[in-house]
Amino acid sequence: MRTLNQKQLDHFEEFGFLKIDNILDPESVIDPIIQEYNIVLDNLAEKLYSENSITSKYDDLEFGERVTKIYSDSGEVHNQFFDFSLPQSGIKHNTPFWAGPAVFRALTDSNLLDVVESIIGAEIYSNPVQHVRIKIPEKYCPRDENGMVKFGATPWHQDNGVVTEEADDTDMLTVWFPLMDTDEQNGCLTIVPGSHKGELLTHCPNYRNRGLEIPENLFDIGNSMPVPIKKGSVLLLTKKTVHSALPNISNRIRWSFDLRYNPTGQKTGRSVFPGFVARSELDPNSILDDPFIWNKLWTETRDYLAKSEQFSFQRWDGNDIACA
Ligand SMILES: O=C(O)CCC(=O)C(=O)O
Numbered sequence: 655m656r657t658l659n660q661k662q663l664d665h666f667e668e669f670g671f672l673k674i675d676n677i678l679d680p681e682s683v684i685d686p687i688i689q690e691y692n693i694v695l696d697n698l699a700e701k702l703y704s705e706n707s708i709t710s711k712y713d714d715l716e717f718g719e720r721v722t723k724i725y726s727d728s729g730e731v732h733n734q735f736f737d738f739s740l741p742q743s744g745i746k747h748n749t750p751f752w753a754g755p756a757v758f759r760a761l762t763d764s765n766l767l768d769v770v771e772s773i774i775g776a777e778i779y780s781n782p783v784q785h786v787r788i789k790i791p792e793k794y795c796p797r798d799e800n801g802m803v804k805f806g807a808t809p810w811h812q813d814n815g816v817v818t819e820e821a822d823d824t825d826m827l828t829v830w831f832p833l834m835d836t837d838e839q840n841g842c843l844t845i846v847p848g849s850h851k852g853e854l855l856t857h858c859p860n861y862r863n864r865g866l867e868i869p870e871n872l873f874d875i876g877n878s879m880p881v882p883i884k885k886g887s888v889l890l891l892t893k894k895t896v897h898s899a900l901p902n903i904s905n906r907i908r909w910s911f912d913l914r915y916n917p918t919g920q921k922t923g924r925s926v927f928p929g930f931v932a933r934s935e936l937d938p939n940s941i942l943d944d945p946f947i948w949n950k951l952w953t954e955t956r957d958y959l960a961k962s963e964q965f966s967f968q969r970w971d972g973n974d975i976a977c978a
Protein backbone atom coordinates (compact mmCIF):
# COMPACT_ATOMS: atom_id res chain seq x y z
CA MET A 655 0.00 0.00 0.00
CA ARG A 656 1.21 3.52 -0.74
CA THR A 657 0.47 5.91 2.09
CA LEU A 658 2.25 9.08 1.06
CA ASN A 659 0.27 11.61 -0.93
CA GLN A 660 1.58 13.52 -3.93
CA LYS A 661 2.35 16.58 -1.86
CA GLN A 662 4.55 14.53 0.47
CA LEU A 663 6.27 12.77 -2.44
CA ASP A 664 6.93 16.13 -4.10
CA HIS A 665 8.38 17.49 -0.85
CA PHE A 666 10.72 14.51 -0.55
CA GLU A 667 11.78 14.89 -4.17
CA GLU A 668 12.39 18.62 -3.87
CA PHE A 669 14.04 18.88 -0.45
CA GLY A 670 15.50 15.40 0.09
CA PHE A 671 13.73 14.83 3.40
CA LEU A 672 10.24 14.22 4.71
CA LYS A 673 8.90 14.16 8.24
CA ILE A 674 5.78 12.05 8.73
CA ASP A 675 3.83 12.09 11.97
CA ASN A 676 2.15 9.16 13.74
CA ILE A 677 3.53 6.24 11.76
CA LEU A 678 4.76 3.92 14.50
CA ASP A 679 2.30 3.13 17.24
CA PRO A 680 3.97 4.23 20.51
CA GLU A 681 2.26 1.57 22.62
CA SER A 682 2.39 -1.49 20.41
CA VAL A 683 5.65 -0.85 18.53
CA ILE A 684 7.92 1.51 20.46
CA ASP A 685 7.20 0.64 24.09
CA PRO A 686 7.96 -3.07 23.52
CA ILE A 687 11.38 -2.04 22.19
CA ILE A 688 11.97 -0.02 25.34
CA GLN A 689 10.97 -3.01 27.46
CA GLU A 690 13.31 -5.24 25.51
CA TYR A 691 16.19 -2.81 25.97
CA ASN A 692 15.51 -2.72 29.70
CA ILE A 693 16.48 -6.39 29.78
CA VAL A 694 19.61 -5.71 27.72
CA LEU A 695 20.52 -2.96 30.18
CA ASP A 696 19.92 -5.32 33.12
CA ASN A 697 22.35 -7.79 31.59
CA LEU A 698 24.92 -5.07 30.93
CA ALA A 699 24.62 -3.84 34.52
CA GLU A 700 25.14 -7.39 35.86
CA LYS A 701 28.20 -7.87 33.69
CA LEU A 702 29.84 -4.54 34.54
CA TYR A 703 29.07 -4.92 38.22
CA SER A 704 30.56 -8.42 38.34
CA GLU A 705 33.70 -7.03 36.67
CA ASN A 706 33.86 -4.20 39.23
CA SER A 707 33.48 -1.66 36.42
CA ILE A 708 30.54 0.07 38.14
CA THR A 709 29.85 0.75 41.81
CA SER A 710 26.09 0.01 41.64
CA LYS A 711 23.68 -1.69 39.24
CA TYR A 712 21.40 1.36 39.47
CA ASP A 713 18.41 -0.94 39.15
CA ASP A 714 15.89 1.47 40.67
CA LEU A 715 16.32 3.98 37.81
CA GLU A 716 14.35 4.20 34.56
CA PHE A 717 16.19 3.38 31.33
CA GLY A 718 17.55 6.83 30.46
CA GLU A 719 18.84 7.71 33.90
CA ARG A 720 20.19 4.21 34.41
CA VAL A 721 22.12 4.03 31.15
CA THR A 722 23.53 7.51 31.87
CA LYS A 723 24.78 6.44 35.30
CA ILE A 724 26.20 3.20 33.98
CA TYR A 725 28.14 4.81 31.11
CA SER A 726 29.35 7.59 33.33
CA ASP A 727 30.37 5.34 36.24
CA SER A 728 32.16 2.83 34.00
CA GLY A 729 33.85 5.60 31.98
CA GLU A 730 32.79 3.85 28.81
CA VAL A 731 29.98 3.99 26.25
CA HIS A 732 28.60 0.47 25.75
CA ASN A 733 26.38 1.07 22.73
CA GLN A 734 27.45 -2.09 20.95
CA PHE A 735 25.44 -4.05 23.55
CA PHE A 736 22.27 -2.49 22.15
CA ASP A 737 23.05 -2.16 18.49
CA PHE A 738 21.43 -4.37 15.85
CA SER A 739 24.46 -4.25 13.62
CA LEU A 740 28.10 -5.20 14.05
CA PRO A 741 31.06 -2.84 14.40
CA GLN A 742 33.11 -1.85 11.36
CA SER A 743 36.28 -3.44 12.72
CA GLY A 744 37.54 -5.80 15.37
CA ILE A 745 34.62 -8.25 15.35
CA LYS A 746 35.19 -11.10 17.81
CA HIS A 747 33.18 -14.23 18.61
CA ASN A 748 31.85 -12.48 21.73
CA THR A 749 31.15 -9.05 20.20
CA PRO A 750 27.75 -8.15 21.66
CA PHE A 751 24.74 -6.98 19.65
CA TRP A 752 20.99 -7.02 20.14
CA ALA A 753 18.74 -8.28 17.36
CA GLY A 754 15.62 -8.86 19.42
CA PRO A 755 12.01 -9.56 18.40
CA ALA A 756 10.65 -6.09 19.27
CA VAL A 757 13.39 -4.51 17.15
CA PHE A 758 12.55 -6.84 14.26
CA ARG A 759 8.86 -5.96 14.54
CA ALA A 760 9.72 -2.27 14.17
CA LEU A 761 11.91 -2.94 11.10
CA THR A 762 9.02 -4.85 9.52
CA ASP A 763 6.14 -2.73 10.81
CA SER A 764 3.46 -2.57 8.13
CA ASN A 765 2.79 1.17 8.52
CA LEU A 766 6.50 1.83 8.16
CA LEU A 767 6.82 -0.45 5.14
CA ASP A 768 3.82 1.30 3.55
CA VAL A 769 5.77 4.54 3.77
CA VAL A 770 8.90 2.89 2.37
CA GLU A 771 6.87 1.35 -0.45
CA SER A 772 5.63 4.81 -1.43
CA ILE A 773 9.23 5.80 -2.15
CA ILE A 774 11.02 2.67 -3.41
CA GLY A 775 8.23 0.34 -4.51
CA ALA A 776 6.83 -2.94 -3.19
CA GLU A 777 9.99 -5.11 -3.41
CA ILE A 778 11.58 -3.99 -0.16
CA TYR A 779 14.91 -5.17 1.22
CA SER A 780 15.95 -4.33 4.76
CA ASN A 781 19.49 -3.00 4.30
CA PRO A 782 21.83 -4.01 7.16
CA VAL A 783 23.20 -0.47 7.56
CA GLN A 784 21.13 0.22 10.66
CA HIS A 785 21.74 1.37 14.20
CA VAL A 786 20.25 2.21 17.53
CA ARG A 787 21.82 5.37 18.95
CA ILE A 788 21.67 6.05 22.65
CA LYS A 789 23.33 9.35 23.47
CA ILE A 790 23.59 10.27 27.11
CA PRO A 791 23.82 13.96 28.13
CA GLU A 792 27.23 15.26 27.09
CA LYS A 793 27.94 16.63 30.55
CA TYR A 794 27.97 13.08 31.96
CA CYS A 795 29.48 11.33 28.97
CA PRO A 796 32.92 9.68 28.98
CA ARG A 797 35.43 11.35 26.64
CA ASP A 798 38.16 9.97 24.42
CA GLU A 799 41.87 10.78 24.52
CA ASN A 800 41.23 13.93 22.45
CA GLY A 801 38.67 15.17 24.95
CA MET A 802 35.81 14.45 22.55
CA VAL A 803 32.54 13.05 23.89
CA LYS A 804 32.31 9.36 23.05
CA PHE A 805 29.35 8.75 20.75
CA GLY A 806 28.21 12.37 20.79
CA ALA A 807 27.06 14.64 17.96
CA THR A 808 27.08 13.03 14.52
CA PRO A 809 29.33 14.80 11.98
CA TRP A 810 28.06 16.13 8.62
CA HIS A 811 27.68 13.35 6.07
CA GLN A 812 25.61 11.80 3.33
CA ASP A 813 24.59 8.19 3.94
CA ASN A 814 25.95 7.33 0.49
CA GLY A 815 29.35 8.27 1.93
CA VAL A 816 29.25 5.68 4.70
CA VAL A 817 28.58 2.71 2.43
CA THR A 818 30.97 1.24 -0.11
CA GLU A 819 31.00 2.21 -3.82
CA GLU A 820 29.01 -0.93 -4.61
CA ALA A 821 25.86 0.89 -3.42
CA ASP A 822 26.38 4.06 -5.47
CA ASP A 823 23.59 3.07 -7.85
CA THR A 824 21.34 1.72 -5.10
CA ASP A 825 18.11 3.51 -4.35
CA MET A 826 18.81 3.51 -0.61
CA LEU A 827 16.28 5.19 1.67
CA THR A 828 17.08 6.21 5.24
CA VAL A 829 14.32 6.00 7.84
CA TRP A 830 15.15 7.69 11.15
CA PHE A 831 12.88 7.69 14.19
CA PRO A 832 13.27 8.39 17.90
CA LEU A 833 12.08 6.17 20.76
CA MET A 834 11.39 9.35 22.71
CA ASP A 835 10.75 12.94 21.66
CA THR A 836 13.88 14.45 20.16
CA ASP A 837 14.63 18.17 19.83
CA GLU A 838 17.46 20.67 19.60
CA GLN A 839 18.31 20.15 23.27
CA ASN A 840 18.81 16.40 23.26
CA GLY A 841 20.37 16.27 19.80
CA CYS A 842 17.89 15.91 16.95
CA LEU A 843 19.08 15.62 13.37
CA THR A 844 19.85 18.71 11.37
CA ILE A 845 19.64 18.59 7.59
CA VAL A 846 20.44 20.67 4.54
CA PRO A 847 17.28 20.84 2.40
CA GLY A 848 17.96 20.38 -1.30
CA SER A 849 21.53 19.11 -0.77
CA HIS A 850 20.56 15.74 -2.27
CA LYS A 851 20.44 17.34 -5.72
CA GLY A 852 24.22 17.72 -5.74
CA GLU A 853 26.94 15.12 -6.01
CA LEU A 854 28.32 12.74 -3.46
CA LEU A 855 30.64 15.11 -1.57
CA THR A 856 34.12 14.40 -0.24
CA HIS A 857 34.06 12.89 3.24
CA CYS A 858 37.21 13.21 5.34
CA PRO A 859 38.15 10.40 7.75
CA ASN A 860 38.40 11.60 11.33
CA TYR A 861 38.06 15.25 10.32
CA ARG A 862 38.82 17.50 13.33
CA ASN A 863 38.74 14.37 15.51
CA ARG A 864 34.99 14.13 14.94
CA GLY A 865 34.99 11.09 12.68
CA LEU A 866 34.09 10.86 9.00
CA GLU A 867 32.84 14.29 7.94
CA ILE A 868 32.18 16.52 4.92
CA PRO A 869 34.16 19.79 5.32
CA GLU A 870 31.78 22.70 5.89
CA ASN A 871 32.92 24.64 2.81
CA LEU A 872 31.60 21.91 0.51
CA PHE A 873 27.91 22.53 1.25
CA ASP A 874 25.57 25.30 2.27
CA ILE A 875 25.71 24.92 6.04
CA GLY A 876 23.85 28.24 6.47
CA ASN A 877 20.81 26.61 4.96
CA SER A 878 20.76 23.75 7.49
CA MET A 879 17.78 23.25 9.76
CA PRO A 880 17.15 21.11 12.85
CA VAL A 881 14.31 18.61 12.59
CA PRO A 882 12.73 17.85 15.98
CA ILE A 883 10.80 14.57 15.86
CA LYS A 884 8.28 13.12 18.28
CA LYS A 885 7.95 9.51 19.39
CA GLY A 886 5.91 7.70 16.72
CA SER A 887 6.95 10.02 13.89
CA VAL A 888 9.62 9.26 11.30
CA LEU A 889 12.05 11.16 9.12
CA LEU A 890 12.98 10.03 5.62
CA LEU A 891 16.26 11.02 3.97
CA THR A 892 17.71 10.31 0.56
CA LYS A 893 21.19 8.80 0.42
CA LYS A 894 22.60 12.16 -0.70
CA THR A 895 20.88 14.48 1.78
CA VAL A 896 23.59 16.17 3.88
CA HIS A 897 22.83 15.79 7.58
CA SER A 898 24.32 15.65 11.06
CA ALA A 899 23.03 15.39 14.62
CA LEU A 900 23.29 18.10 17.25
CA PRO A 901 25.02 17.41 20.60
CA ASN A 902 22.90 16.28 23.52
CA ILE A 903 23.04 19.34 25.79
CA SER A 904 19.95 18.27 27.77
CA ASN A 905 19.55 16.29 30.99
CA ARG A 906 17.93 13.29 29.32
CA ILE A 907 19.09 10.72 26.81
CA ARG A 908 18.58 10.91 23.06
CA TRP A 909 17.52 7.56 21.69
CA SER A 910 16.85 6.71 18.04
CA PHE A 911 16.80 4.04 15.36
CA ASP A 912 18.14 4.62 11.89
CA LEU A 913 17.15 2.07 9.28
CA ARG A 914 17.74 1.72 5.58
CA TYR A 915 15.81 0.03 2.83
CA ASN A 916 16.47 -0.52 -0.85
CA PRO A 917 14.70 -2.30 -3.68
CA THR A 918 15.43 -6.03 -3.45
CA GLY A 919 18.32 -7.09 -5.66
CA GLN A 920 20.31 -3.86 -5.36
CA LYS A 921 23.63 -3.81 -3.47
CA THR A 922 23.49 -2.79 0.18
CA GLY A 923 26.97 -1.27 0.43
CA ARG A 924 27.86 -3.60 3.30
CA SER A 925 27.43 -6.96 1.66
CA VAL A 926 29.17 -8.92 4.42
CA PHE A 927 26.27 -8.02 6.74
CA PRO A 928 22.87 -9.72 6.46
CA GLY A 929 19.79 -7.95 5.10
CA PHE A 930 16.46 -9.56 4.32
CA VAL A 931 13.35 -9.24 2.18
CA ALA A 932 10.85 -7.26 4.27
CA ARG A 933 8.06 -7.08 1.69
CA SER A 934 7.46 -8.58 -1.74
CA GLU A 935 4.53 -8.82 -4.11
CA LEU A 936 6.49 -10.76 -6.71
CA ASP A 937 7.79 -13.44 -4.36
CA PRO A 938 5.92 -13.48 -1.05
CA ASN A 939 7.74 -16.66 -0.02
CA SER A 940 11.00 -14.74 0.12
CA ILE A 941 9.79 -12.50 2.97
CA LEU A 942 11.52 -12.99 6.30
CA ASP A 943 8.97 -12.78 9.08
CA ASP A 944 10.70 -14.72 11.85
CA PRO A 945 12.70 -12.57 14.30
CA PHE A 946 14.67 -15.58 15.49
CA ILE A 947 15.96 -16.31 12.01
CA TRP A 948 16.97 -12.67 11.72
CA ASN A 949 18.88 -12.97 14.98
CA LYS A 950 20.52 -16.16 13.71
CA LEU A 951 21.67 -14.39 10.53
CA TRP A 952 23.51 -11.79 12.60
CA THR A 953 24.93 -14.38 15.00
CA GLU A 954 26.28 -16.47 12.14
CA THR A 955 27.71 -13.38 10.46
CA ARG A 956 29.49 -12.37 13.65
CA ASP A 957 30.91 -15.84 14.19
CA TYR A 958 32.08 -16.02 10.60
CA LEU A 959 33.64 -12.54 10.57
CA ALA A 960 35.41 -13.19 13.89
CA LYS A 961 37.42 -15.86 12.07
CA SER A 962 37.90 -13.97 8.80
CA GLU A 963 40.13 -11.22 7.54
CA GLN A 964 39.04 -7.74 8.53
CA PHE A 965 37.15 -5.75 5.93
CA SER A 966 36.67 -2.02 5.51
CA PHE A 967 33.65 0.04 4.48
CA GLN A 968 35.80 3.18 4.52
CA ARG A 969 36.10 4.58 0.99
CA TRP A 970 37.66 7.99 1.62
CA ASP A 971 41.22 9.30 1.37
CA GLY A 972 42.28 11.44 4.32
CA ASN A 973 44.95 13.04 2.08
CA ASP A 974 42.37 14.56 -0.23
CA ILE A 975 43.05 18.28 -0.67
CA ALA A 976 39.51 19.04 0.57
CA CYS A 977 40.43 17.50 3.94
CA ALA A 978 43.44 19.73 4.64
O1 LIG B 1 21.12 9.73 14.79
C1 LIG B 1 22.23 10.18 14.50
O2 LIG B 1 22.96 10.75 15.29
C2 LIG B 1 22.71 10.05 13.11
C3 LIG B 1 21.77 9.33 12.22
C4 LIG B 1 22.14 9.33 10.80
O3 LIG B 1 23.11 9.86 10.36
C5 LIG B 1 21.26 8.61 9.89
O4 LIG B 1 20.20 8.16 10.31
O5 LIG B 1 21.62 8.46 8.72
Ligand SMILES: [Fe+2]
Pocket residue numbers: 811812813897
Ligand atom coordinates in the same frame (compact mmCIF):
# COMPACT_ATOMS: atom_id res chain seq x y z
FE1 LIG C 1 23.30 9.44 8.30
